[in-house]
Amino acid sequence: VLHTTRPLHTTQQSLAPVPPLPEKGGEVRHGLIPEEFFQFLYPKTGVTGPYMLGTGLLLYLLSKEIYVVNHETAAAACILTVIVYAIKKFGPNVAAFADKLNEEKMASALAMKNDTIQTLQTAIEEEKKEQWRAEGRSYLFDAKRNNIAMLLEANYRERLLTVYNEVKKRLDYQVALQNLKRQKEQDHMIQWVEKNVVQSITPQQQKESIAKCILDLKALSKSAHATV
Amino acid sequence: GPLSERPLMEVRLGELHTWASTCSFSAQGLLGAVQRAWGSYCAKYIHVKQGGPAGISMLLAGYCLLSYGWNYQHFSKASYLRNS
Numbered sequence: 399v400l401h402t403t404r405p406l407h408t409t410q411q412s413l414a415p416v417p418p419l420p421e422k423g424g425e426v427r428h429g430l431i432p433e434e435f436f437q438f439l440y441p442k443t444g445v446t447g448p449y450m451l452g453t454g455l456l457l458y459l460l461s462k463e464i465y466v467v468n469h470e471t472a473a474a475a476c477i478l479t480v481i482v483y484a485i486k487k488f489g490p491n492v493a494a495f496a497d498k499l500n501e502e503k504m505a506s507a508l509a510m511k512n513d514t515i516q517t518l519q520t521a522i523e524e525e526k527k528e529q530w531r532a533e534g535r536s537y538l539f540d541a542k543r544n545n546i547a548m549l550l551e552a553n554y555r556e557r558l559l560t561v562y563n564e565v566k567k568r569l570d571y572q573v574a575l576q577n578l579k580r581q582k583e584q585d586h587m588i589q590w591v592e593k594n595v596v597q598s599i600t601p602q603q604q605k606e607s608i609a610k611c612i613l614d615l616k617a618l619s620k621s622a623h624a625t626v
Numbered sequence: 627g628p629l630s631e632r633p634l635m636e637v638r639l640g641e642l643h644t645w646a647s648t649c650s651f652s653a654q655g656l657l658g659a660v661q662r663a664w665g666s667y668c669a670k671y672i673h674v675k676q677g678g679p680a681g682i683s684m685l686l687a688g689y690c691l692l693s694y695g696w697n698y699q700h701f702s703k704a705s706y707l708r709n710s
Binding site: 403419420421422423424426429430432463465466468485489493497500 | 661664665668670671672673674675676677678679680681683684687694701702
């Protein structure tokens with residue numbers, strides 16, 4: 399509920415937080431007449447002045463029948479007695495209850511404020527820690543650079559090996575090719591020579607060579623018989 | 627300070643008629659005066675941390691008196707006619 403009766407921000411430079419409520423209200427005597435009235439009459443009539451004024455006024459009103467006494471007067475008297483008794487008896491309890499409500503509101507608001515302050519403190523500390531962490535970014539970048547250099551080196555060596563293997567394979571192929579060619583030429587030549595030689599042996603020569611062999615064998619057997 | 631700027635309680639009895647001549651009796655002026663009076667009453671007796679029964683009881687007493695004043699004809703006529 400916005401109390402529009404209380405003026406807010408009336409001056410040019412209004413105080414940002416609204417000033418707190420006063421502790422106690424204006425003094426009132428007997429619950430009805432403000433203290434200012436008694437102070438107003440004190441210099442002239444002393445302490446009993448207002449009471450004499452009140453009594454005189456009451457008697458005047460009653461005697462002149464400006465205030466008529468009827469059934470409502472009795473009802474008003476009973477009601478007033480009950481109200482005064484109730485206030486005297488239950489006043490402090492109600493006041494304590496209201497104070498407790500106020501205290502709870504204040505405590506919750508204060509707790510909220512403290513919690514916010516605490517969260518902000520922790521946030522500040524976290525931020526400082528992050529700033530300290532950010533100082534180590536040079537180390538991080540060095541490590542990353544090293545990693546990348548190692549990757550490049552490994553890749554380069556892998557490709558070098560591949561190149562070497564490929565070149566060796568091709569050279570081996572060439573070597574094997576030459577060897578095969580020479581082998582084939584040799585074999586072919588041998589075969590050709592053998593074939594020609596076999597062809598050149600005529601039957602006549604074959605008989606002569608066989609006879610010579612038999613003669614050689616006989617000579618050999620004679621020499622063998624001699625040794626044995 | 628100047629006469630019109632002071633609150634009513636600080637105006638002396640002798641200066642009352644001069645003060646009455648300075649205040650504006652237009653509808654807006656009267657409305658402003660009523661609002662200010664109500665605001666000062668609230669600020670003094672109701673919007674405090676530890677108010678007592680004084681704030682509302684004065685309003686109720688004022689209402690009682692006003693209603694008695696408005697119905698005075700009825701009261702006086704009833705007492706005269708009842709004759710008991």
